[in-house]
Amino acid sequence: MVNFEKLDYISSTGLDVLLKAAKQLKGNSGELRICSLNEFVQEVFEISGFCTILSVFNSESDALSRF
Secondary structure: OEEOOOOOOOOHHHHHHHHHHHHHHHHOOOOOEEEOOOHHHHHHHHHHOHHHHOEEEOOHHHHHHOO
């Protein structure tokens, strides 16, 4: 799980890193979970389609409770 509570900006390179990590985890029966996106980063995730590719949660407790 990655908590993005303090993240203000994410570039296409950052999205690429997340995608590669998610693929590696999935290949090992794992899952990358993202939580606590601010409005700007949430919009980037929505526009890029990452909200449908990755598991995105509102809070860390929400992400942890779904394991």
